[in-house]
Each structure stands twice: as structure tokens, then as C-alpha cells.
Amino acid sequence: QVQPEESGGGSVQSGGSLRLSCAASGYSRSRMGWLCQGPGKERVGVAAIASSCSTGYANSVNGRFTISQDNFKNTLYLQINSLKPEDTAMYYCAGGRRHASARVGSPSEYNTWSQGTQVTVSS
Numbered sequence: 001q002v003q004p005e006e007s008g009g010g011s012v013q014s015g016g017s018l019r020l021s022c023a024a025s026g027y028s029r030s031r032m033g034w035l036c037q038g039p040g041k042e043r044v045g046v047a048a049i050a051s052s053c054s055t056g057y058a059n060s061v062n063g064r065f066t067i068s069q070d071n072f073k074n075t076l077y078l079q080i081n082s083l084k085p086e087d088t089a090m091y092y093c094a095g096g097r098r099h100a101s102a103r104v105g106s107p108s109e110y111n112t113w114s115q116g117t118q119v120t121v122s123s
Contacts, residue, residue, distance in 0.1 A: 035092045055102050056102035078091070
């Protein structure tokens with residue numbers, strides 16, 4: 001497994017959209033997740049996808065986040081729509097256990113992390 005490498009963060013206005021990408025080779029049988037850490041907050045999971053391609057989301061994302069993957073490109077994506085200022089955070093993609101479910105889980109359930117990309121949403 002290679003450390004995931006993500007891209008796609010940036011500054012957007014409230015109501016806008018972003019797609020985060022994460023190049024992640026060697027994780028085809030693992031749960032992959034997106035987690036975020038806002039200013040002064042703990043890191044929390046927002047979305048996960050299992051090797052079966054089933055997906056799971058934190059209740060807080062309210063249908064605005066979509067996780068997907070392209071196994072041919074070894075790339076994980078997070079589409080974020082209707083961005084809000086409270087979505088401002090560092091976003092990480094992370095690899096978890098093999099054959100794990102799509103339950104988002106806690107950060108401790110992930111063992112390989114990207115460097116993170118900053119998403120800033122202005123009102």
C-alpha cells in the first residue's frame with residue numbers, strides 16, 4: 001500500500017461545489033474513507049466506501065457528500081455540493097481494514113492517511 005495522495009481542495013463560496021480526488025494504489029480490498037478536521041475540532045469521518053462498493057455517510061453530511069472510486073485509476077473521490085462555511089476543514093482520505101464494511105467509523109479505524117487538503121468555504 002502506498003500513502004494516499006489527494007488533490008482538489010481550495011477556497012469556494014457558500015453554495016458551491018468541490019470534488020476531492022485521492023490517488024490510492026493497493027487499497028482495492030480495503031475500506032476507504034474521507035475524514036475532516038475543522039479548526040479546533042476533532043477529526044471525524046464523513047464518508048466511506050467498502051471494497052464491495054457499498055457506501056456510508058455521516059449523518060451530518062445530509063446527502064451533500066458523495067464518495068466514489070475508480071478502481072482502474074486507483075482513485076477515490078469525494079464530491080461535496082452545497083458547501084457551507086462549517087464545511088471548512090482539512091480533508092483527508094484514508095485506508096482502513098481489508099474487507100471492512102462501509103461504516104464510516106472513527107479515525108482510529110484507518111491506518112494509512114493522506115497529507116490532507118484544505119477546503120475553505122466563505123459566506
